[in-house]
Amino acid sequence: MFIHLGGEKIIRAAELIAIFDISIEASSKISKGFITNAVKEKITEHIGEEEPKSVVVTVNKVYYSPISSTTLKKRAQQPLAL
Template sequence: MFVHIGGGKFLRSDTIIGFFDIEAATQEPATKELLKKAQEEDKVESLCADLPKSIILTDKKIYISSSAVKTLEKRLTEG
C-alpha cells in the first residue's frame, strides 16, 4: 500500500518508521542531532509549500511535510 505524505509524494507503507509532530520532535536534542546528521548526508527532503507540521521517518530518508500527523496516520490506516 502507498501513503500520500504531501507535496505529491507517495511512500510505500512498509518503508515508514513513524510520523512525528515537528514542533514537539525538534525540542529534543537527539532529534535535532538526527536531523542535522541526515541533512549533512543529503537524506532530508522538504515537501512543504506551507508551514511544516510533521517529520516522516523512513528506512532511507526523512521527509518534512505540511500534513499533520493525525492526517498521515489516517491515510496510513484507512488506505
C-alpha cells in the same frame, strides 16, 4: 500499499518508520541530533511550499510534510491501494 505525504509525494507503507509532529526538532537533544545528521547526509526532503507540520522518517529519507502528523497517522492506518 501507499501513503500520500502531501504535494505529489507518495511512499510505500512498508518504508515507513515513524511520523512525528514538527515540534520533535526542539523537544530533545537526541531528536535534534537525528535531524541535524539527516540534513548533513542530505537525506531530507521538504514537500511543497507550505510550512512543514510533520516529520516522516522512512528507511532511506526524512520528509518534512505540510500535513499534520495526526492526519498522516490516520492515512498510515488506511493506506492507499494503487
